[in-house]
Amino acid sequence: MNLFSILGEALRALRQNRLRAGLTMLGMIIGVAAVVLMLSIGQGAQTQINQTIASMGSNLFIVVPGATSAGGFSFGSGSVKTLTINDAYAIAELPSISATAPVTSGTAQLNYAAKNWSTIITGTTPNYFEVGSWKIESGTIFTDSDLRSATRVVVLGSVTAKNLFNDEDPVGKTIRITNRPFLVVGVLMAKGQSLTGRDQDDNVFIPITTSERQITGNQFPGSIRHMLVQGKSAEDMDIAELEITQLLRQRHRISGTKENDFTVRNLTAIADIATGAAKVMSFVLGAIASVSLLVGGIGIMNIMLVSVTERTREIGIRMAIGANQRAILIQFLLEALMICIMGGLIGLVIGIGGAWLVSQMADMLIVITLGMIGLAFLFASAVGIFFGFYPAKKAASLKPVDALRYE
Amino acid sequence: MLPTPAHHSATPLIKIENLCKSYSLQDANGKTITNQVLFNINLTIHQGEFVAIMGHSGSGKSTLMNILGCLDTPTSGAYWLTEKNVATLSSDELARIRNRNIGFVFQGFNLLKRMTALDNVAVPLLYAGISRANSRKQALELLRRTGLENFAMHQPNQLSGGQQQRVAISRALVNQPPLILADEPTGNLDSQTSREIMSLFEQLNRDQGITIVLVTHEDDIAAYAKRLIRLKDGHVIYDKNNAIETTSNQSASVHAIHDHPQSNTD
Structure with missing residues (x-):
């Protein structure tokens, strides 16, 4: 069975259970939207800091007088x-x-x-x-x-x-x-x-x-x-x-x-610290958002396991008329993957929309890069394959005679 | 595979030797109970035969059918199907055999739900790697032959039992297999429809030379077959030509001494 036909079968199966597929997809939608939103906010903050640093001028020191002390009493910088x-x-x-x-x-x-x-x-x-x-x-x-x-x-x-x-x-x-x-x-x-x-x-x-x-x-x-x-x-x-x-x-x-009686400050070093902090922030935001993606993935696994059990007889029939293990595996894997990819696409749109809204309401700089979109998409697919594999494997390794007998 | 012997008629389609099947179960105390269902079955079926397997429930006829259909594996003994020793095949090869060499017809029709009759018939072709468009074209041709052309776009729950079974038969035929295995194909049908389905099998056997192995417990259905095999408690107790009672058609013992061109390298 070629991949195109299996894709059609998977789509048909999803259409047959619209509500369930939709709810499962919701997990992916929220996950991907959160990741995109958080990454774009983090990236925006980083870009904003970089712009500020660039506007400061490069290779800059600031020399301030002071840091003197008299009789053990310290005056602040610039006090003299x-x-x-x-x-x-x-x-x-x-x-x-x-x-x-x-x-x-x-x-x-x-x-x-x-x-x-x-x-x-x-x-x-x-x-x-x-x-x-x-x-x-x-x-x-x-x-x-x-x-x-x-x-x-x-x-x-x-x-x-x-x-x-x-x-x-x-x-x-x-x-x-x-x-x-x-x-x-x-x-x-x-x-x-x-x-x-x-x-x-x-x-x-x-x-x-x-x-x-x-x-x-x-x-x-x-x-x-x-x-x-x-x-x-x-x-x-x-x-x-x-x-x-x-x-x-x-x-x-x-x-x-x-x-x-003076202090030399390297502004570039200060800027590096600020950039580093922004990087850590966007990493932390992304990591938190990824958790929801993980939860969505577990939801997919759950639903796919239920689906495999429900459709045991269908699997038996398919095996009787010539489906090999690989065809069954791919069919169920594609179903999971399709939920993820569709959910990922919708989540992407919502995430970008949300980012735009944030930039409008909070006057924050939001940056959405192709790399981020690719990352969210890749992540969604990886979740689909990872969490879809076990149920698909379970379906494929059913014995034809047992699957056919299942009521 | 070794070259096929010159006399085609001498090469059996199905050859079973000393086949046993037993199931192991765990009882409530965790002790393993072995339940043997089939005992040393010897059976040879040639291309073009129309065989009915009869027996009471628990006689092992369904288990035998599942093994014949490569859906289940024997515990011991050998099973050659078109000169291939099925016991040695991988699951992929078995799937291929089920797809190309065997057509299944079930008591409960076993059509895929929420899929049109046309698509149901086309599925085995898809698994054989044929494109969707070509599959549908061939499936429609088969539905035309079984008189269901006008029901091609109906889903199984919109069809009568007889129509569903004819869709199932079309599906079984779509890859042009030499063998059709029918497990109580008329069990869910009224007598008029049963007669129609049986004449369809008769016609396929007569006109196209398709080998048909049928499981039933109804005598009038078994009467359509040319050869009758009775099972009781996992043993073959009767194996004779239906029409001519007198000839010594002890297929089981006669064919058992045939040389078979099987090698383990197959």
Whole structure:
């Protein structure tokens, strides 16, 4: 008997017991839908983290001052003003470093026409935009000559621009920052949340020199809040960290065993941890969902065993008219497999629909890949073969005479 | 297989030697009880014969039929069917023999439920590896011959007993087997329908030379057969030609001394 004919027989058997086949299928539907949903949520979270990491800029260190202690009393990071603009310039000269960007920041009130908005003012150098992977939406960033002459120019983050200007084009307009007029030279492209959940787009950027002299003021001239340092290559991040530490210890005259008055953080390492956590999460979600698939499989086995017993006489008749063991085995195996594949297909559609719904309602990123669909399908088929095999084997190994005599 | 002997008529279709069958059962105390059903049966049936096997219930006639039909295996003894020693065959080979060489007709018809008469007749062809379309074509041809053309798309529960049995006979014939085994084929039918079914068997035997082995306990049904075998308590107690009572047709003993071209390498 060719496979096509057996397939027809299996379909006929399923049609004869629609309700039972449907209920058994439900187990597979729920299992596959849950797996697809969970995988897509997990994958979405992973993708979101990867995007955030990519938006952070690559091979990035952040150097913050502090971690000093006085008389056994420890101050937190950034509590002292030991890091300076010149430190940043010196680090930029290191062989393993491609660029640095010193940062000062404070909050200030912005005004444009009748609107006002309070946000973070970041004073930095033009390098900042490249190091931090910022892209310009319109206009330009400020230049080195703006930095040298401390001109009143400002680059707006997209959220800030939206709040002050709505749909108006901010480039070329003048806004007031703590009542001083600043020319808007550019608006940045949106970047979204940072790894810590802060909105990176509600921000304005001005030359660090302008900030220090005109906005935040500074009782420690040249000191900065932190600096971004970009290493030349991902492989040499350890060497770069060592070079930064050595140079800063030397510049800050820290000798021997004395503790650093600064901290170097490798952001890539932090990102790796976040990615790892997301991977574990999607694995755990998938594993939990797989349990329902397993339960569905046991349901299939149960029903197939009942079906084999019920149809013992049919099996006997088929054997009497020429079915060999293989034909009977395949017939029952195909029935189980068909329940799984049909259930898998319906579950797939429901899972994708559910994922879409989740993405709409919870504003989460959902990723559905072909690999995931394939995996769910493969898993469903494997369940069908695994749990369908025992009942099918039982049917096939019946003795024809006993099966025929069965009432 | 060794070459077939020159005299075709001398080669029996069925040859049984010293065949015994016993069942082992466990009684309530867990003791094994052996219940012997068939004792040293010797039987030879040639191509083209029409044999009725009679006996009371418990005489072993159904067990003998099951063994003849390769549905059950003997406990000891030999059974050659078309020169193959059935006892040595694998389950796949037995399935193949049941498919190609034997057509079964049962008392309870044993059609597959919720399947049209046409599909029922076509199933043995499917198991023989013939495509669905061709199977149906051949099945329809057979239904036409048994006069059921108009009932091809009916399911068994929409047919009368006689019609169902004719569908079953069509199914038995569809692979053109040399042998038909009928186990009380008229047991569930009224006498008029029984006569129709029996004439159909008679006609198949006469016109197509199909060997028919029939189990029955009704004398008037057995009268259609040319040869009558009686079983009692697992022994053959009578084996004679139906029509000519006087000839010494002791098939069982006569054929037992025939050489058989069987080898164990078969």
